[in-house]
Amino acid sequence: MQPTRYQITPLDPHAHLFEVRCTVDDPDPAGQRFRLPAWIPGSYLVREFARQFIDVRSESGDGPVALHKEAKDTWRAAPARGPLTLVARVYAFDLSVRTAYLDATRAYFNGPSVFLCPHGRAEAPCTLDIVAPEGAAYEQWRVATTLATDGAPTHGFGRYRAEDYDTLIDHPVEIGDFALASFAAGGAHHEIALTGRHDADLERLARDLARLCQWQIDFFGDVPQSRAPFDRYLFQITCVGEGYGGLEHRSSTSLLCKRDELPMRGREEITDDYLHFLGLASHEYFHAWNVKRIKPAAFVPYDLAREGYTRQLWAFEGITSYYDDLALVRCGLIDPARYLELLGQAISNVLRTPGRHVQSIAEASFDAWIKFYRQDENSPNAGISYYAKGSLVALALDLALRKSARGSLDAVMRILWDRYGRSGVGVPEGVVAQIASEVAGSDMQPFFDRFVDGTEDPPLASLLDAFGVDWHLRATSGASDRGGKPVQGVAPACWFGAKIGSDQALQHVFSDGPAERAGLAARDVLVALDGLRASTDTMNALLARRGPGERIRVHAFRRDELLDVDVELVAAPLDTCYLTLRGDVAPPALALRSAWLTGA
């Protein structure tokens, strides 16, 4: 098959417009159709990328060709002699890792949001010409991508290639005057391209990422010759004042972080901010195996025109969320106490979500398209994150396998890699439970029935106990209390039952809590508490001084109407967890704990 030829040009950075061309040399004689994906793998929401396409037209060697729009994402050219080119301008001003961005500081794009797929040609090889923007202001711009070059110099503009459309759109491209660093791990050349104003210690970042990446390569690798399943890997990092996000690809990841999360020069410790960044990098890198190569059957191949339903996202996002932080302790970047703090935060996050008893993580996976990516004021009451609870189910499964069977989740992951990841065969629904049973040497289906398809909390306190880790619960001490540590300051005795923003508006009103029972609702704005101006301090003082059963008189606005209600407080729930390493541990528990935290 003739290659499909693409060209992209940062046409007008100030107007945020790319020009994208897609050329077919031998178009369908009945009229060539072109379609744009509606979603991007890794972010499970139909995003209708075609809405940013403007001024779409087609032309051939004979001149303009009539173009008919058939559906929201589909165009059909009139029968024409090849080569047939569809030309579009694409508005790109989304500062996220999912679509495309262009201004005078940088250009960035993900294939699904800019490259049309000619009907019947998904398997055809592709070439991509990346054209430099015109103007002296852009002379320093370079290109960072792991697309294979087809003549373009290293980091240069020019021609790149991909074996098929799916490959083309799984290699995002960063263009600009970015900083570069590199390191080797698992026989693969790794690069970091860092965009945005920063004063980060790039050498330190490369050193820490090298350690983390090598651990992950060894985890899945063939001992003693562990090799990465790619020759090159790219961390595309954009740092900003406020922002967070990551998206995985087969040989790269796009990360959006706060510049304060990058390591500072001259500082050796790992700050909480930097740890947050390392967790994100670890998460996306682990996806190079778990979801980019070990894929749910529903994604083989991806149908990017419509939702791809699977009840297994928890296994791809939850298990990855479990290993992202675990990798940091196992590779030695943090110590076990620091890891337990992260785990305590993850547990607290789930314990504070009443929706975990309403929706299972299998259901949450299936409904990601309409729920997880479309959260609203009622989300904490109605559902649970397949990331957050999924990571705890992964922890429980790992500990249960280690405790009873001398197996582990590590063994499950390696079997998934051997049977599905290496070959690219999709993982059918239910197979993770089967493999867990195989590793356990006993039927693990009841575990999955209760914690994956059911809404029970996994028994982490008792499992961790067998590993010499003590589980503690306490009340939340305030809005900034993420858990993971003993109480800081005075914990309030009472609970109001709502999450309150700094603007005193109720963000979430929790099911069957005091605020809901009193008739308060999300978006109500607190005005006064017991006759005093509402503020975080006023609320904290009242909750600390009052006892369960006592009342607070609340004035609040709903829209522009004043409400006057009495809220009857209840005892503060013990929804915040911290974990500690037990000092005097019996040798069997110590052996289990050591094997879990070192991966030995």
Ligand SMILES: [Zn+2]
């Ligand atoms: Zn993920």
